[in-house]
Amino acid sequence: MSENSMGNVDNRANIGNQTIINIQNMPGNIVLPDSKVKSGNTPSGVPGVKNDSVYYDEEFDGRVLMLDRALRRLSETIEKGDKKQSETVVCRFVDNLNETVSQSKRLINIVGELKTFVENITKLAEEWAVAAKEAETDTEESGKPLGLVFEDIKSALHFYFDFRQEYLLKRKFTLPQNATPIERMLTIFKQTVSDYRIYDFVYTDPCVSLSADLEMDVEYFVAVIKDKLLLPFAYLQKDPLFLKISGFVQTMEAYNTYLSNHMRPMNDHRADTYVPLHREDNISWAAEFQENTLNFRKELDRIFGEITNGETLFIYDVSEDCSGSIPFFKYLSAVKEYYRKLKTLLYDKTPKEFYSFYVCNDLKYNQKAIGNISAARLCSLSHFIIISGIGGLGKSMMMRHLLLNAIDNYDELKFLPIFIQLKDYGESTGDLHDYVYSAVKRFDENITSEQLTAILESGSCLLLFDGLDEIISALSTRFVRELESFVCHYPQSYFVLSSRPFRQFVALNNFCELELQPFSKMQALKMIDNFKFSEDERKIKESFRNQLEHELWYSHREFAENPLLLTIMLMSFEEYSIVPLKMYKFYEMAFETLARKHDDAKLLVREFKSGLSKDVIADYLAKICFLSYKDEKYELTGNEFKFYFDQCQNNTSSKINADDFLFDVSNNLCLLLHEGGKYRFIHRSFQEYFCAKNLKNGFEKVSTDKKELMSAGLIRFFDRFDNSDDKVLDMLYDMVPEKTEEFIIIPYLENLVGDNPVEDEDGYWAFLEKVYPSIKVCHEYHEHYEIDSETGEYTDESYYDFSIDDNGAFMANSKLYFFIIDTLMGFDTDNSTYYDNEDIMDKVPQIIKEFKQIEETEADQCKHNDASEIEQEIYEFSTFVKVEDDYWFSVSEVRKNPEKHANLLSVINSKDFTYKKAYYALKEYLNDLKSKQQATDDEWTEVFL
Numbered sequence: 001m002s003e004n005s006m007g008n009v010d011n012r013a014n015i016g017n018q019t020i021i022n023i024q025n026m027p028g029n030i031v032l033p034d035s036k037v038k039s040g041n042t043p044s045g046v047p048g049v050k051n052d053s054v055y056y057d058e059e060f061d062g063r064v065l066m067l068d069r070a071l072r073r074l075s076e077t078i079e080k081g082d083k084k085q086s087e088t089v090v091c092r093f094v095d096n097l098n099e100t101v102s103q104s105k106r107l108i109n110i111v112g113e114l115k116t117f118v119e120n121i122t123k124l125a126e127e128w129a130v131a132a133k134e135a136e137t138d139t140e141e142s143g144k145p146l147g148l149v150f151e152d153i154k155s156a157l158h159f160y161f162d163f164r165q166e167y168l169l170k171r172k173f174t175l176p177q178n179a180t181p182i183e184r185m186l187t188i189f190k191q192t193v194s195d196y197r198i199y200d201f202v203y204t205d206p207c208v209s210l211s212a213d214l215e216m217d218v219e220y221f222v223a224v225i226k227d228k229l230l231l232p233f234a235y236l237q238k239d240p241l242f243l244k245i246s247g248f249v250q251t252m253e254a255y256n257t258y259l260s261n262h263m264r265p266m267n268d269h270r271a272d273t274y275v276p277l278h279r280e281d282n283i284s285w286a287a288e289f290q291e292n293t294l295n296f297r298k299e300l301d302r303i304f305g306e307i308t309n310g311e312t313l314f315i316y317d318v319s320e321d322c323s324g325s326i327p328f329f330k331y332l333s334a335v336k337e338y339y340r341k342l343k344t345l346l347y348d349k350t351p352k353e354f355y356s357f358y359v360c361n362d363l364k365y366n367q368k369a370i371g372n373i374s375a376a377r378l379c380s381l382s383h384f385i386i387i388s389g390i391g392g393l394g395k396s397m398m399m400r401h402l403l404l405n406a407i408d409n410y411d412e413l414k415f416l417p418i419f420i421q422l423k424d425y426g427e428s429t430g431d432l433h434d435y436v437y438s439a440v441k442r443f444d445e446n447i448t449s450e451q452l453t454a455i456l457e458s459g460s461c462l463l464l465f466d467g468l469d470e471i472i473s474a475l476s477t478r479f480v481r482e483l484e485s486f487v488c489h490y491p492q493s494y495f496v497l498s499s500r501p502f503r504q505f506v507a508l509n510n511f512c513e514l515e516l517q518p519f520s521k522m523q524a525l526k527m528i529d530n531f532k533f534s535e536d537e538r539k540i541k542e543s544f545r546n547q548l549e550h551e552l553w554y555s556h557r558e559f560a561e562n563p564l565l566l567t568i569m570l571m572s573f574e575e576y577s578i579v580p581l582k583m584y585k586f587y588e589m590a591f592e593t594l595a596r597k598h599d600d601a602k603l604l605v606r607e608f609k610s611g612l613s614k615d616v617i618a619d620y621l622a623k624i625c626f627l628s629y630k631d632e633k634y635e636l637t638g639n640e641f642k643f644y645f646d647q648c649q650n651n652t653s654s655k656i657n658a659d660d661f662l663f664d665v666s667n668n669l670c671l672l673l674h675e676g677g678k679y680r681f682i683h684r685s686f687q688e689y690f691c692a693k694n695l696k697n698g699f700e701k702v703s704t705d706k707k708e709l710m711s712a713g714l715i716r717f718f719d720r721f722d723n724s725d726d727k728v729l730d731m732l733y734d735m736v737p738e739k740t741e742e743f744i745i746i747p748y749l750e751n752l753v754g755d756n757p758v759e760d761e762d763g764y765w766a767f768l769e770k771v772y773p774s775i776k777v778c779h780e781y782h783e784h785y786e787i788d789s790e791t792g793e794y795t796d797e798s799y800y801d802f803s804i805d806d807n808g809a810f811m812a813n814s815k816l817y818f819f820i821i822d823t824l825m826g827f828d829t830d831n832s833t834y835y836d837n838e839d840i841m842d843k844v845p846q847i848i849k850e851f852k853q854i855e856e857t858e859a860d861q862c863k864h865n866d867a868s869e870i871e872q873e874i875y876e877f878s879t880f881v882k883v884e885d886d887y888w889f890s891v892s893e894v895r896k897n898p899e900k901h902a903n904l905l906s907v908i909n910s911k912d913f914t915y916k917k918a919y920y921a922l923k924e925y926l927n928d929l930k931s932k933q934q935a936t937d938d939e940w941t942e943v944f945l
Helices: 058-080 083-104 112-137 146-172 181-195 198-203 212-230 240-262 283-307 329-339 375-381 395-408 432-441 449-458 473-489 503-507 521-530 535-555 563-576 583-602 614-630 638-648 658-668 684-701 704-719 728-735 737-753 761-771 815-824 838-857 891-896 902-908 914-944
Strands: 263-265 273-276 363-365 368-370 384-388 416-421 461-466 494-499 512-516 672-675 678-681 774-782 785-787 794-796 799-805 863-867 872-876 880-883 886-890
Touching: 058 083, 058 146, 058 212, 083 112, 112 146, 181 198, 181 212, 181 240, 181 283, 198 212, 198 283, 198 329, 212 240, 212 273, 240 263, 240 283, 329 395, 329 416, 375 395, 375 512, 384 395, 395 416, 395 461, 395 494, 416 432, 432 449, 432 473, 449 461, 521 535, 521 563, 535 563, 563 583, 583 614, 583 684, 583 728, 614 638, 614 658, 614 684, 638 658, 658 672, 678 684, 684 728, 684 737, 704 737, 704 815, 728 737, 728 815, 737 761, 737 815, 737 914, 761 891, 761 914, 774 838, 799 838, 815 914, 838 880, 838 902, 886 891, 891 902
Parallel strands: 384 494, 384 512, 416 461, 461 494
Antiparallel strands: 263 273, 363 368, 363 512, 672 678, 774 799, 774 886, 785 794, 863 872, 872 880, 880 886
């Protein structure tokens, strides 16, 4: 026996290959079967383990580990001759022995080494009971002393650990045959670090406490690395990777030895936990201990990062009171562990390290591009930031980067980062403080609501609200109102929101908007370089990269500068060696690629669990996406998915199993991800594509007598959404432009500007009241006089800053209007200032005078609202509302009172007024569409009739 690193007796020092492997259920780790009895699916090539047998059981394994610890403590007690403790330790050992045997009885179908161990440990338990009884009565009828049985039990445990190590190694390390020795070394090292809980060991701050179980795992880790890696690969001992792994092991041994010399069991009866020797009564000693242990952990982290190309083992910080505990350590480590890996469109099977493929976009702020974005740099710009960008550009990726970056730099920033996903914000959500707190409590239940409040008030919080645009329309105003109030309560903390371009931004007065920039050519190439492929696929990547650098960047820049679309480009290129021009073609081709990927993997043609072909699956999925999109459901529970699927089968004779269909979409086609009990698309733009596809199908199937009804429904469908970045209508128009014009655009414009092709004054005012019912007059008077140098006379050069528009508040209420006027017509409605128009600017003083006169006349009758939440004074008059110094007037009320607003009405009715220009431009566009449609009708009528 030898003394281990904590001064305990190690009764296994002479056993070469003993192993304890603790698998953690953490994202990215290879997870062994659940802790219930397992059978079947046993990997081949494992000695003594056959099909239909129990090959690993987590609960039983844990019980064996507990028995091993009890055995070690009994050995330690015997060596020390401590009679006071011996009775307690012996009882614990016996209890663990009996419980191990009891646990083994629940295993079924066991064979090979596992069966041998269970039989041996059961027999030895019986022998121990007999020998112990005889030892009490000083008889030796069995002929087998207690000590010999004890040694036999140790040998049985060593046998089990040897079998378990060899089995797990063979099961896990399934490297390809052509893997290099360096690749094998790195794989074994990283898996062993995970299996032996080295993450937990280095995370743990010994200034607080250290689990004896973790300490034991370190011993086994060192033994296995030496036995399974350093010895077999000794011929590579001059290789840099070999030297770094060797250095890591040496540092680990030195750190463990240091801990053994400076820590003690928490109490005399249970050695489960160790604490520093003098922590309670010697602060200077505690500070020195803290510094030394932190330096060891930093060194281990440094070497580990060199071995694994930048991965990290732990988050560290030195608290001011030298207590050694990292503030919110459990929360920070849990958050980092959860977010450091993820699945993507390309990596849809196994989560990948985030920073192994992530490329950070630039941000645009005050017309300047900012690169190398970090949490510190962002917070230096403002306490209140919105990161906006179109779909697929990487907003959520940027937010994840800011979260991880803030954690990695916690020792410098001292910000507690909180990631809040707004897709879950709903009607049942409490106030915003509770919603934020739920995001914290998810990772550490010990943090109290009062602690969160204190952090917010101190300004030591970085709140990352991801997906403002994913809140359903009916609740977005409520959230913005609550956020404004929240910001007012905690103005010293830092707030970052991500969203697609969203009209509610105008209500967030304190926030500055930073635009997420598309990839540069260098960034796009770097992302392609970061993708890992097999040897055969590497040539495809290199070919695509070469074309991207020299051709595709210039012909397909709109797609290549978007990370999601760039990934789809690569996938499409891999399958078809082409890159389509239209956006909907990307998603169509991506679906084909994923379907083909399934076929290739199964070596079958169109065989899905549901029994449907990929084309029928696409049609079903199109209906589900339309129904869920209409309900603003961007994530679905299993029951919600089945509800929509059942609706798709209402008019079909054959009934398909919903679970089978869901399996095909999520597992075979990999279009859906299952996280937190909900299903969501790998990107929301896929839902938009399939929704557009369903609308296209509807054009082809609806009968003539239902056309008017369908048009009205489609107009309502698109008019209810205020997200101008939504691409359903864009893709639908690209798919079937004539049908979109016939069913949607022409009926919509006829309702908006009338079907009379000639100029119509009443039609203009009706148009204004529909689209711009409330318009803002913004003015500021600048008093300025100049002196004539020759005459000495004063010249009045005073002027107004003046604009009149809807300030973006109403135009975007109609997705259709925005699409027609902006996308199809390219009409600029942002020209709201008239400095160069003398006719309008000459009327400005009179317009302001008209408002002032009404203020004076109605001073006693006006309604005053003190909007304390937004810190603005609001006064309601008969024809307008005054907000601070700006006037919001009602078009209908102003028109009813021409005597009060003669000058304002003359401006609104001016041929130079932007919205009047828009009205006549829309009428002209409508006439062109109807003429084109008439020409098409005449042409085809002549052909057939």
